[in-house]
Amino acid sequence: MDNRPIGIFDSGIGGTSVWREIEKLLPNEDTIYLADSKNAPYGERSKAEILQLSIKNIEFLLARDCKLIVVACNTATTNAISYVREHYSIPFIGTEPAIKPAALRSKSKTVGVLATKGTLSSELFFTTSQNHAGGINKIVQVGTGLVPLIEAGKVHAPETKELLQKYLEPMLAEGMDYLVLGCTHYPYLIPVLKEMIPAHVEILDSGAAIAKQTMAILKENNLSAPPVKKGSHLFYTNANPDILASFLTDVEAQYKTAYLDF
Template identity: 55%
Template structure:
């Protein structure tokens, strides 16, 4: 058993959607979440910039004695996780868009993927898409501006609604029946997406799968915390603490960190 925390990082507050799934599945685990909101979004940065930021985040979490690191960012995973695994002697859990289940289950033979530019342009994303997208139409859409609005506390703004309508229109026209969310910020858009999409469209993300994989790796390395006590939860951000507070509620330990 290990009471050391699970470390989680993202380019901002979006990865809290992954934390939600982890905490639901592994309530005994102590968790430490690092939000690099100052540098959000990663999706517009170069591969080298993403790698450097991911290394910096990892070094901080290791300094806090984390036993495993969840890269709760699609862009950081697809661009940097290989380097992280080669550089640090600690288990890493990555996240990438849930293309496989959408491609295998589509009835209309058309799926939509809403993701950042950094994810859509990555080699890992193209490899996964090519593997599972035979004989189906894949409508890729860069969600430019979405992360910035969420990080600015404008999740339910008129600007957000206008962007979503613009980005979803080609997908609706193509008769998609699955929408894959390729950024951990995007699950917070689900209530709005459900209002804008036809009823038959299913929305999927990777949160539950990441939680299952994290549990499996912890078991494999004998790192599960079986204390039967509710885990301690810490959130650090170099952005506005009110943004995370608004998403998660005020009953969490949320601190500003200058990093």
């Protein structure tokens, strides 16, 4: 049994969609969440910048005695996960677009992928797509502008809907039956997306799979917290904490501003 917290970080509030799945599956675990909103979006940054920011996030969480770290950011995973696994001794859980399940389930053999530039241009995304979706028509779209709008709390704003309409039209025109969300911010757009796409098009994100992998790695490494305790949760951000809290109004937690030298 290990009472130390699980650490989770993202380039902002998006990774809270992953945190929700982890908390649902592992309610006995303490968590510390770090939102690096000041530097969002990561998807427009270079690989060197993404790696540097990821390391700073990790060091912040390690200083708070985290036993495992979830990289709740597709862009940070695709650009930094190999390096950090080689240079740190604790387990890391990464985040990747759900290309494989979409490819396996698609009847039309046409899948849409909405993600950041940093994810879509990464070697890891290319390899995963080649290995698991080689015979699938993949319509990939960089979701430019979506993360800043979500970070500003403008999920239902007209400008958000206009961007989504522009990004979805080519995918729908080619007959996609699965839409893969390749950014942890994007699950907050699902209610809006469902208003804009036909009912037969299924939306996939990675949150539940990440939670299951987190549980498996905790058990494998004897890091699980006692099952009888109730987890406590601490959220840090280096931007306005009110924005982060607004996405978690149903969550009992503490919110703190992280004064990071980023």
